[in-house]
Amino acid sequence: xxxxxxxxxxxxxxxxxxxxxxxxxxxxxxxxxxxxxxxxxxxxxxxxxxxxxxxxxxxxxxxxxxxxxxxxxxxxxxxxxxxxxxxxxxxxxxxxxxxxxxxxxxxxxxxxxxxxxxxxxxxxxxxxxxxxxxxxxxxxxxxxxxxxxxxxxxxxxxxxxxxxxxxxxxxxxxxxxxxxxxxxxxxxxxxxxxxxxxxxxxxxxxxxxxxxxxxxxxxxxxxxxxxxxxxxxxxxxxxxxxxxxxxxxxxxxxxxxxxxxxxxxxxxxxxxxxxxxxxxxxxxxxxxxxxxxxxxxxxxxxxxxxxxxxxxxxxxxxxxxxxxxxxxxxxxxxxxxxxxxxxxxxxxxxxxxxxxxxxxxxxxxxxxxxxxxxxxxxxxxxxxxxxxxxxxxxxxxxxxxxxxxxxxxxxxxxxxxxxxxxxxxxxxxxxxxxxxxxxxxxxxxxxxxxxxxxxxxxxxxxxxxxxxxxxxxxxxxxxxxxxxxxxxxxxxxxxxxxxxxxxxxxxxxxxxxxxxxxxxxxxxxxxxxxxxxxxxxxxxxxxxxxxx
Ligand SMILES: [Cu+2]
Numbered sequence: 001x002x003x004x005x006x007x008x009x010x011x012x013x014x015x016x017x018x019x020x021x022x023x024x025x026x027x028x029x030x031x032x033x034x035x036x037x038x039x040x041x042x043x044x045x046x047x048x049x050x051x052x053x054x055x056x057x058x059x060x061x062x063x064x065x066x067x068x069x070x071x072x073x074x075x076x077x078x079x080x081x082x083x084x085x086x087x088x089x090x091x092x093x094x095x096x097x098x099x100x101x102x103x104x105x106x107x108x109x110x111x112x113x114x115x116x117x118x119x120x121x122x123x124x125x126x127x128x129x130x131x132x133x134x135x136x137x138x139x140x141x142x143x144x145x146x147x148x149x150x151x152x153x154x155x156x157x158x159x160x161x162x163x164x165x166x167x168x169x170x171x172x173x174x175x176x177x178x179x180x181x182x183x184x185x186x187x188x189x190x191x192x193x194x195x196x197x198x199x200x201x202x203x204x205x206x207x208x209x210x211x212x213x214x215x216x217x218x219x220x221x222x223x224x225x226x227x228x229x230x231x232x233x234x235x236x237x238x239x240x241x242x243x244x245x246x247x248x249x250x251x252x253x254x255x256x257x258x259x260x261x262x263x264x265x266x267x268x269x270x271x272x273x274x275x276x277x278x279x280x281x282x283x284x285x286x287x288x289x290x291x292x293x294x295x296x297x298x299x300x301x302x303x304x305x306x307x308x309x310x311x312x313x314x315x316x317x318x319x320x321x322x323x324x325x326x327x328x329x330x331x332x333x334x335x336x337x338x339x340x341x342x343x344x345x346x347x348x349x350x351x352x353x354x355x356x357x358x359x360x361x362x363x364x365x366x367x368x369x370x371x372x373x374x375x376x377x378x379x380x381x382x383x384x385x386x387x388x389x390x391x392x393x394x395x396x397x398x399x400x401x402x403x404x405x406x407x408x409x410x411x412x413x414x415x416x417x418x419x420x421x422x423x424x425x426x427x428x429x430x431x432x433x434x435x436x437x438x439x440x441x442x443x444x445x446x447x448x449x450x451x452x453x454x455x456x457x458x459x460x461x462x463x464x465x466x467x468x469x470x471x472x473x474x475x476x477x478x479x480x481x482x483x484x485x486x487x488x489x490x491x492x493x494x495x496x497x498x499x500x501x502x503x504x505x506x507x508x509x510x511x512x513x514x515x516x517x518x519x520x521x522x523x524x525x526x527x528x529x530x531x532x533x534x535x536x537x538x539x540x541x542x543x544x545x546x547x548x
Pocket of ligand 1: 448512520
C-alpha cells in the first residue's frame with residue numbers, strides 16, 4: 001500500500017501567499033449590467049500560481065453580503081481536510097466581514113486545477129485558475145515550458161445566483177437557463193447586444209512557436225467541446241495528471257474538469273476562431289451559444305481573417321463523447337504503485353435524478369419535489385455544524401454511516417429518494433472501487449462525479465448495467481487515466497479505483513450545480529491509520545464558527 005500522496009523530492013520553497021477579497025462588482029454582459037460577487041473585483045478571479053510541492057496560504061476576506069467558502073478544486077490536501085472547503089461538510093461559512101486563511105498543501109498534482117466558491121451557487125462568478133508548475137529541472141522537458149494562456153469557460157446568469165440556488169434547493173425546480181457563456185469573461189462575437197457583437201477574447205501567437213492552453217470548464221452545467229480552426233491540439237494532462245499525449249481536432253471537458261493542451265502555431269499568418277460548443281446528453285434545455293475567441297498571428301502576411309469555425313462534434317453525439325472519454329491513458333503511471341489491482345472494496349452507487357417525498361420535512365412542498373441521489377439517498381447538509389467537526393469531536397446525530405438501501409434495491413424503484421446525511425466509512429488504506437451506475441436512463445443525462453481529497457483511476461466505463469462478474473474482466477489495469485472527475489454517461493456505468501490513504505472527511509458530488517442542490521452528494525470518512533503520518537492533522541485554530 002503506497003503512502004499518502006507525496007510530492008516528488010524537490011527543494012522546499014517557502015509558502016506563497018494570496019489575498020482573495022470577496023466583494024460585489026458591476027459587469028455588463030448579455031445586454032444587462034449586474035452586480036455580481038467577485039474575488040478582487042475580477043471576473044473570472046485571479047490566477048494562483050505555485051510550484052509543485054509548495055504550500056499556499058490563501059487569505060480570504062469576505063466583504064460580500066452572505067457567507068461563502070472557497071475550495072481548491074482537485075488539490076488532494078493530504079491529511080488536511082480542514083482546509084478543503086465545502087460548506088457544512090468540512091467547514092462552516094466564512095460570514096460577511098470575517099476572514100479565514102486556507103493552508104493548501106500541494107503534493108503530486110501538476111499542470112492546471114482551479115479554485116472556486118463551494119457554497120450555494122457562488123462558484124458561478126467566484127472562480128479562477130490554479131497553476132502548478134514542475135520544479136525548474138523538470139520544466140525544460142515538460143509541456144509547461146511553453147508560453148501558456150488560461151482559457152476559463154463560465155456560465156452567466158441574468159439572475160442573482162444566490163436566489164436561484166435558494167429556490168432550487170428548496171423547491172427542486174428545474175435549472176434556470178443561463179443567459180449565456182463567457183471565455184475569460186468575454187461572451188464572444190456570436191453574441192450580439194443591440195445588433196453589436198459582444199467583446200471577444202483573443203490571444204496573439206508567433207508563427208512556429210508552441211503554446212500551452214490551460215482550459216478550465218467552470219460552467220455550472222454544460223460539458224464543452226473546444227477546438228481551433230486549422231490547428232491540431234495535443235492533450236497532455238487533465239485534472240492535474242499527465243496523459244499519454246494524443247493529438248486531436250477537438251477536446252471535451254465536463255463541468256469542473258481542467259485540461260492542458262498544446263498546439264503549434266504553424267498555419268498561414270492570419271486570424272482563426274477558437275470555439276466552444278456544448279455537449280449535452282440530457283433532455284434538459286441548454287443554452288446553445290457558440291462561444292468564440294480569436295487566435296491572432298503577430299505578423300500577418302496577409303490581411304485575411306479565417307472565418308471558418310473549427311469542426312466540433314454534434315451536441316448530442318454520445319458516441320463521440322464516449323470515444324473521447326475512453327481514449328485517455330495515464331503517462332507516468334502513478335498507477336504502478338497507487339492503483340489497487342487485487343481484491344477491492346466495491347461500492348456501487350446508483351446515480352439518479354428522482355423525487356423527494358416531503359412528508360415530515362420542513363421547507364419542502366407538500367407535493368414533493370425533484371431530487372437527486374446516490375442509492376436513493378438525497379444528501380441533506382447539516383445545519384448548524386459540519387461533518388468534519390462532528391466526526392473529529394465524536395458528536396452523534398449529525399450524519400449516518402449506513403446507506404439505507406443496497407444498490408439493487410435502489411435501482412428497483414426509481415421514484416422516491418430519502419433525505420439524509422449519509423456518509424460512507426472507509427478504513428485507512430482500503431483498496432476501493434466505486435462503480436457509478438446511471439439509473440435515470442433518459443432525460444437527466446450523464447453526470448461528472450467529483451471526489452475531494454483524492455484523484456482516482458478510471459478503470460472501466462461502458463453502456464448498460466454493470467455486471468460484477470463479467471465487466472471487471474474488461475478493466476484497464478495497465479494505464480488507466482487518473483482524474484478527480486469521472487464522467488458517467490447517461491446510459492451506463494463508470495468504475496474508478498483508489499487507495500483510501502488520505503484520512504479525513506471528503507465530499508463527493510455531481511459537478512452539475514443543480515444536481516448537488518437536489519442532493520446528488522455524499523461524503524467519505526476515511527479513518528486514521530496506525531502511524532502518526534496516517535492521521536488527520538489536528539483541528540486548526542480559527543475555523544469559522546458555525547451557526548449564523
Ligand atoms: Cu449529476
